Amino acid sequence: MNSTRPLRADARRNYERLLAEAHTAFAESGVDASLEEIARRAGVGIGTLYRHFPTREALLVALLGERFDAQARTAEELLEDRDPLAALRTFARSLLDAATTFRGLADATADALDDETSDLHAACAGMRAAVARLVARAQESGQLRADLKPDEVLLMVHAAGWAGEHAGDPDRLLDLVFTGLRSR
Template sequence: MTEVKPMRADARRNYERLLEEAQRAFAEHGVEASLEDVARRAGVGIGTLYRHFPTRDALLETLLRARFDGQAERARELLTDPAPLEALQAWLLGLGDTTGTFRGLAELTADALNDETSRLYASCHAMRDAASQLVERAQAAGELRADVTTHELLLLLHAASWAGPHLPGDAGMQRLLALVFEGLRAS
């Protein structure tokens, strides 16, 4: 087993500043924000950014890891909810809020579901596994159509996350997901 060396204090500060500035840049400009700008805003060179985060996906994965872990934990909690379809809907709304964090993230995570080379692949599959349990539970209870796959449901969520901000008002994604779930309800 390889031992991980702790970061020097200055390296730790650079790492934290890069994450803070990346959070700001992605919030302002979406996932395609300039990494050179992130490094400049953090007061480091682009080489320092790439030493810590060799790819854009690695930087995004680090920024989103806690949120994705939280979503997986929330799914485990919702498995005991007495209303399986409502639990699935609540979980998907939370995931939609996460994938809507940065403009372009919904597309990136949807693509990562099929790209084993992406740093986001493992996190996205953890979300798929969490969703699968909730989907199977709602289907077993007869509340969700039996022919709906988890992958289809996640793609619908990503579509609603992308389209939601294009609707007037603040409830765009929630409104779209409510419409989707009306069509997915078992008859």
């Protein structure tokens, strides 16, 4: 939502209907689903959709922001795991599941990693920081390549998700990635 003021009851209903219809449309057609169709299904005009969500990314963040926060909490909890590489791998599998919620989401979130002006980039800040700690811990243990950057891990997970959408098994691809990430 754009405003810090509480929404009127009708505006709140519109907001909730838009989120519900966006979830349905993204599940059916991927993140490139028609925003006009989402508005139509929600029973509002496209202007109402844009008042609540000025960009497609803003709509995605509203839909997935809680999931991104949960991913950050998962990463933080995994810092307690005795095996740092297993913890990073567990997180990566969890992230892969999240990144493939909607067709095209892995691609959209991977694009946002380098775009500091992106709504998705900002929404993932907590998760990115937690991943950096997981990577550092696995590197300090000697299990993970020392030259690996945290954002590279995120990109590889999203790449496995993207590839899995188009051809292949994303879990297998992730296993192959982690085999290559081990320190020598």
